Amino acid sequence: MNTEGDKPLKVAVLGCGVVGSQVVRLLGEQSGDLAARVGAPVEIAGVAVRRLDAPRDVDVPAGLLTTDALGLVTRGDIDVVVEVIGGIEPARSLILAALENGASVVTANKALLAEDGPTLYEAAEKAGRDLYYEAAVAGAIPIVRPLRESLAGDKVTRVLGIVNGTTNFILDKMDTQGSGFEEALEEAQALGYAEADPTADVEGFDAAAKAAILASLAFHSRVTAADVHREGISDVTSGDVRSATDMGCVVKLLAIAELNATESGEEAVSVRVHPAMIPRSHPLASVREAYNAVFVESEAAGQLMFYGPGAGGAPTASAVLGDLVSVARNHRQGTRGVGESAYADRAVLPMGETRTRYHVAIDVDDRAGVLAAVATAFATHDVSIQTVRQEGRGDDAQLVVVSHEATDAQLSATVEELRGMDTVREVTSVMRVEGTDE
Structure with missing residues (x-):
């Protein structure tokens, strides 16, 4: 009263x-x-x-x-x-x-x-x-309140978001204008979208902090920034962006929090921030410039998307x-609102146990048996290949492989084996693929 x-x-x-x-x-x-x-x-x-x-x-x-x-x-x-x-x-x-x-x-x-x-x-x-x-x-996007209150009666299974405007601006310019990373970063700084020292944004620290908060809210468990696997966008190349275009995809820095079943049958949380290719048909692919969007999946409500300006005074x-x-x-x-909800107390999976997919570009010798050797490397680590294509001939031959879903540890081990093969000159690009149907 x-x-x-x-x-x-x-x-x-x-x-x-x-x-x-x-x-x-x-x-x-x-x-x-x-x-x-x-x-x-x-x-x-x-x-x-x-x-x-x-x-x-x-x-x-x-x-x-x-x-x-x-x-x-x-x-x-x-x-x-x-x-x-x-x-x-x-x-x-x-x-x-x-x-x-x-x-x-x-x-x-x-x-x-x-x-x-x-x-x-x-x-x-x-x-x-x-x-x-x-x-x-x-x-300005209302996402904390929906997770804390509006979806309190539902079970959220996944949160996928673009939560950093600086990186989205840079990647958007690389996609739509063909800009290189440095060129796009300079434009972002000139427009006030990036700080003079852009490390917190381009290396994913800002997005990782936000991912921890979203995961804590969505899954009723305590998740800190230290629990979040983090990769930035400073190594994303124009070649990566072109490869994404060839696949009908676009590159975005994504914050991903999801529930995963462990071998014991219990549910655990995986939380990660990294650049990834997503299909242009996915709602997040159309998020342009410095805008943010968060895509939420839950058992009862289904798929929800929250979109708007993600920064600014x-x-x-x-x-x-x-x-x-x-x-x-x-x-x-004389009352108080919703406090912390950490009753589920779910464990946070290490990145190696998280299931994902890889896009791998490999410079190889253009001779018989190379494709079979590459395929064997994937099979050795129990990783199934979804698609493979060859680009160029002679000294410029390149294989582009997209895997089916596997653990990140399996995929990382596959890439390391590829790097040690005599027929592989260089693994030129490794990027995860998200938001596509198997």
């Missing part, structure tokens, strides 16, 4: 960068609507920043700015803390302090949730407060404010 009438809810914002500045702007511009939706005014009590004199995209009253983030979150009048500074520390300490002092928390911090989410969940449970994080995965701030409204409503009613 609401016992506070129209008493304003006080919000502390940690960070005033790309996302934080948009949160502050929207809180001001939409104050009337937010008050109507929450049932009470929502007021900014303070904005914690590293430097008071730093240039900002939004005008913040000087009286609201502070460099004392800890002092702000532990004030007795703070109802909700919005954390958009990112990173592990001081974000973790500030969030824990906020919860311990009775404030609920809205965060966009994927790295922290993927590394130490259970600590935050336990602190929120102990404090009887909310921890919401829709903005931590795929920007305003889109991410939209997700933050959606959480803020929910948390504020709960606060006024």
Whole structure:
């Protein structure tokens, strides 16, 4: 029951960068609507920043700015803390302090949730407060709430997603314009889609953190970023993209989380991030530019797809404010929303036990018996070949082999054997194939 009438809810914002500045702007511009939706005014009590004199995209009253983030979150009048500074520390300490002092928390911090989410969940449970994080995965796209709430009565079996806009932009340009990796990366940086140091994006760290969060939600088990097999896109070549085109496919950096049956009959979780070829008929293949999409498969609902802008100040701030409204409503009613659901406690499979398919391009000697020798290498490791084709003649002969599904360990062992064969000059490309029917 609401016992506070129209008493304003006080919000502390940690960070005033790309996302934080948009949160502050929207809180001001939409104050009337937010008050109507929450049932009470929502007021900014303070904005914690590293430097008071730093240039900002939004005008913040000087009286609201502070460099004392800890002092702000532990004030007795703070109802909700919005954390958009990112990173592990001081974000973790500030969030824990906020919860311990009775404030609920809205965060966009994927790295922290993927590394130490259970600590935050336990602190929120102990404090009887909310921890919401829709903005931590795929920007404005609503995916956390559907997995936590809308599909709570269903059994999710697979989550397949494009969850990093930078890499999707680069791969899209390589596909549609014939750009090389470096050329596409430079264009992404010029347009503001990639950082000056793009490592977190192009090497898959960002997507791996998001994959861990999605897997934890989908399969009711604790999954950390360390559990996620990660490969980036820096080794994807124009030749890989052309080979995908020849197969009627497109290359995407995918975050994949799925349930797998183990030899003992129990279910385990596999979580991986890597570039893969997917058919152009697959819904994810049409995701262009810096957009994101998440494809969910469940037993009752079937196939669902969530699509939209996956990053950017305003889109991410939209997700933050959606959480803020929910948390504020709960606060006024003296209730709390959904907490951590890790009851299933499923094990996470190592990558070697995950079943997948490979596309392998091999430069070979163009002479009799080569194809048979390659086929024998696959058979030795119990890997069945789906298709094989030869390109070129003479010194430029190349075999392109696509396997049927096998464990990643079997496929990796096959590739290693190929690399050691006298008739194989070089294994020029190895890429997984996803989303196709066997």
